Amino acid sequence: MSLGQIIDGKAHALRLRADIAQAVIAAQAAGARAPALAVVLVGEDPASQVYVRNKIAACHEAGIISIEHRRDATLSQAELLALVAELNRDRQVDGILVQLPLPPHIDSAAVISAIAPDKDVDGFHPVNAGRLATGLDGFVPCTPLGCLRLLEATLGDISGAEAIVIGRSNIVGRPMASLLIGASATVTVAHSRSRDLPELTRRADIVVAAVGRPEMVRGHWLKPGCTVIDVGINRVAKESGTGTRLVGDVAFAEAADVAAHITPVPGGVGPMTIACLLENTLKAASRA
Amino acid sequence: MSLGQIIDGKAHALRLRADIAQAVIAAQAAGARAPALAVVLVGEDPASQVYVRNKIAACHEAGIISIEHRRDATLSQAELLALVAELNRDRQVDGILVQLPLPPHIDSAAVISAIAPDKDVDGFHPVNAGRLATGLDGFVPCTPLGCLRLLEATLGDISGAEAIVIGRSNIVGRPMASLLIGASATVTVAHSRSRDLPELTRRADIVVAAVGRPEMVRGHWLKPGCTVIDVGINRVAKESGTGTRLVGDVAFAEAADVAAHITPVPGGVGPMTIACLLENTLKAASRA
Numbered sequence: 001m002s003l004g005q006i007i008d009g010k011a012h013a014l015r016l017r018a019d020i021a022q023a024v025i026a027a028q029a030a031g032a033r034a035p036a037l038a039v040v041l042v043g044e045d046p047a048s049q050v051y052v053r054n055k056i057a058a059c060h061e062a063g064i065i066s067i068e069h070r071r072d073a074t075l076s077q078a079e080l081l082a083l084v085a086e087l088n089r090d091r092q093v094d095g096i097l098v099q100l101p102l103p104p105h106i107d108s109a110a111v112i113s114a115i116a117p118d119k120d121v122d123g124f125h126p127v128n129a130g131r132l133a134t135g136l137d138g139f140v141p142c143t144p145l146g147c148l149r150l151l152e153a154t155l156g157d158i159s160g161a162e163a164i165v166i167g168r169s170n171i172v173g174r175p176m177a178s179l180l181i182g183a184s185a186t187v188t189v190a191h192s193r194s195r196d197l198p199e200l201t202r203r204a205d206i207v208v209a210a211v212g213r214p215e216m217v218r219g220h221w222l223k224p225g226c227t228v229i230d231v232g233i234n235r236v237a238k239e240s241g242t243g244t245r246l247v248g249d250v251a252f253a254e255a256a257d258v259a260a261h262i263t264p265v266p267g268g269v270g271p272m273t274i275a276c277l278l279e280n281t282l283k284a285a286s287r288a
Numbered sequence: 289m290s291l292g293q294i295i296d297g298k299a300h301a302l303r304l305r306a307d308i309a310q311a312v313i314a315a316q317a318a319g320a321r322a323p324a325l326a327v328v329l330v331g332e333d334p335a336s337q338v339y340v341r342n343k344i345a346a347c348h349e350a351g352i353i354s355i356e357h358r359r360d361a362t363l364s365q366a367e368l369l370a371l372v373a374e375l376n377r378d379r380q381v382d383g384i385l386v387q388l389p390l391p392p393h394i395d396s397a398a399v400i401s402a403i404a405p406d407k408d409v410d411g412f413h414p415v416n417a418g419r420l421a422t423g424l425d426g427f428v429p430c431t432p433l434g435c436l437r438l439l440e441a442t443l444g445d446i447s448g449a450e451a452i453v454i455g456r457s458n459i460v461g462r463p464m465a466s467l468l469i470g471a472s473a474t475v476t477v478a479h480s481r482s483r484d485l486p487e488l489t490r491r492a493d494i495v496v497a498a499v500g501r502p503e504m505v506r507g508h509w510l511k512p513g514c515t516v517i518d519v520g521i522n523r524v525a526k527e528s529g530t531g532t533r534l535v536g537d538v539a540f541a542e543a544a545d546v547a548a549h550i551t552p553v554p555g556g557v558g559p560m561t562i563a564c565l566l567e568n569t570l571k572a573a574s575r576a
Binding site: 131133159 | 397413
């Protein structure tokens with residue numbers, strides 16, 4: 001199998017993280033303090049705990065200070081908003097990350113909107129979404145930013161390329177489309193209501209799959225020689241019947257036979273998401 | 289010619305304006321004051337003068353108070369920002385419209401960002417762009433909003449339809465794409481860097497042309513039975529050699545032979561833009 005060249009997200013992420021670590025050292029040599037990221041985790045969601053642990057470890061390696069704020073799942077929305085307000089005011093804090101999902105009694109949109117836009121390293125605040133949508137400088141969500149970095153590292157200039165983004169979430173699909181439009185690709189946004197998704201996908205030089213459905217995109221959906229960025233991280237039962245494994249939104253083995261370049265899951269987009277969080281935190285510190 | 293059914297933007301706009309006038313009367317009967325729109329015009333651009341005059345006349349007819357602030361082209365940016373700040377504070381002003389383009393010595397983005405987002409009836413403020421991009425309620429730019437209204441009045445539910453937006457400006461193309469994605473169409477954004485625009489356009493059930501190039505979109509670019517929304521307003525020399533006439537971005541006669549529905553220029557999108565400005569002003573007043 002696998003005529004396709006695998007895009008090694010882990011290697012790209014390690015290079016980006018090394019560059020960030022260098023920049024942090026250089027800034028400190030010039031008299032700046034170390035960048036500082038406040039990480040807020042509410043409740044006991046096991047996946048969130050893993051993500052937060054990985055983010056904090058990555059900060060540490062890059063010389064970025066991370067300040068963890070763990071709270072019980074019973075935390076009230078008012079208490080969380082008070083914490084965010086305190087972090088907004090704290091001049092020792094450059095970036096604020098509130099790990100999602102939040103417990104159901106808390107309005108995530110209200111919390112995200114309460115973060116100071118210039119500390120919003122996740123890029124989820126409406127002001128940053130607007131800056132991205134209108135071509136102004138701001139914070140771009142880490143996952144689509146990581147996808148763009150992988151595409152540009154693999155393909156160089158993507159101006160004029162035909163791209164499809166499958167999925168229209170605020171966290172991946174929509175900002176991904178804005179980034180690709182900004183990079184002068186011709187961009188189609190498809191989603192669950194789209195008719196004949198295989199045919200739409202077959203037109204594209206670049207396929208970004210972000211739907212959260214295991215192995216939905218099949219090999220025969222792809223144009224030969226295309227580049228596939230798989231944002232999905234889905235845990236499925238192993239064929240052997242015992243244990244689970246991670247798969248993306250793309251049927252990898254099939255797709256790798258058709259695509260010229262493809263990201264694996266795990267080891268593709270995931271590591272770049274964390275590296276871009278560090279990049280955003282460094283940017284926040286540089287602006288502060 | 290013209291198998292296509294012409295979408296009468298003027299008639300749609302008159303109905304919308306009548307509805308708004310009714311709503312203004314009803315709100316006043318319930319004790320509210322009349323909605324008020326501040327219109328700022330800097331300099332002597334002849335097209336801007338016509339637009340402003342038309343907007344003010346439409347306000348008047350709908351029972352909306354318009355307060356015109358005309359300034360010389362020599363106005364400094366600081367003076368304009370001071371005027372905007374004053375209008376932001378003025379509790380008698382619901383909506384603020386700064387007519388574009390501004391003279392070249394003024395940074396339009398800075399002025400737009402200075403308008404209070406909740407008075408930004410043009411929907412150009414990054415906060416409103418972000419609300420639109422993330423599916424939150426806010427002010428949507430008048431031209432794409434008018435286009436969506438015409439599409440929904442003509443086609444009903446557009447969920448699953450394949451749409452192409454030609455042009456990626458902040459004023460039309462990008463917000464139009466966000467609106468169409470929100471309405472569950474499959475949306476392609478094409479632009480000057482796109483390859484084979486005729487072929488891309490031929491796929492689409494809905495074509496929104498917003499490039500500012502006279503009659504660029506030809507009849508043979510269109511899928512038979514599609515719906516065409518022509519945002520272009522281009523003044524060209526008459527074939528007779530004397531005088532000028534207005535044409536859109538679509539070659540109307542050719543396109544009308546292929547499309548099922550098409551907006552004319554003038555009398556299509558233009559009137560809806562003004563009607564949607566009134567709608568946004570009423571919305572601002574209702575929220576105030």
